[in-house]
Amino acid sequence: MTSPEDFSRLQSAMNQTVKAHWKVFLFEGILLAVLGVAALILPPLASLAITIFLGWMFLVSGIGGLIVTYWARNSPGFWWSLISAALAVLAGMLLLARPMQAVLTLTIVLGAYFLAEGVATIMYALEHRRDLSSRWTWLLISGLVDIAIAFMVITGLPSSAEWAIGILVGINLLFGGATLIGMALAARNSNS
Numbered sequence: 001m002t003s004p005e006d007f008s009r010l011q012s013a014m015n016q017t018v019k020a021h022w023k024v025f026l027f028e029g030i031l032l033a034v035l036g037v038a039a040l041i042l043p044p045l046a047s048l049a050i051t052i053f054l055g056w057m058f059l060v061s062g063i064g065g066l067i068v069t070y071w072a073r074n075s076p077g078f079w080w081s082l083i084s085a086a087l088a089v090l091a092g093m094l095l096l097a098r099p100m101q102a103v104l105t106l107t108i109v110l111g112a113y114f115l116a117e118g119v120a121t122i123m124y125a126l127e128h129r130r131d132l133s134s135r136w137t138w139l140l141i142s143g144l145v146d147i148a149i150a151f152m153v154i155t156g157l158p159s160s161a162e163w164a165i166g167i168l169v170g171i172n173l174l175f176g177g178a179t180l181i182g183m184a185l186a187a188r189n190s191n192s
Contacts, residue, residue, distance in 0.1 A: 043166030059092025
């Protein structure tokens with residue numbers, strides 16, 4: 001368990017790090033915001049780039065997994081590790097061999113995820129509406145927004161595959177970048 005004193009020390013250390021390196025956080029925030037805007041301007045290109053990136057990540061991690069599994073071939077769970085690594089290699093090769101079809105598949109998975117997340121969030125909100133007082137409505141709204149996104153993505157298939165991943169990643173990058181920029185500027189101002 002983490003005590004309140006440990007949490008306070010960790011928070012203080014994080015604040016000191018941000019203050020000491022605010023320029024790095026500012027640079028990263030600007031970079032993320034620019035990438036987010038680029039993804040929002042060209043969502044089909046962003047969707048394709050993300051799919052190719054995922055393909056390479058699966059392929060490299062699968063090859064790494066095969067190497068490690070070979071070295072540890074006498075360890076328990078060898079076959080499960082081998083299957084897992086081989087599946088990662090296969091997934092990577094499929095994503096890289098047919099990236100446009102993979103964008104469609106990833107979009108379907110994304111739509112299903114938002115639908116499941118929305119339902120789960122709504123159920124959580126309804127179950128805790130007495131405990132969370134008025135804040136449960138924010139959870140309810142979040143769940144409804146997730147379901148609306150899922151509806152737009154799923155009913156718009158196959159054309160939504162062109163924009164869905166790029167737009168959602170672009171929004172995420174833009175807000176993440178804006179958050180880092182705000183943090184860096186606040187840290188800079190507190191140094192003065």
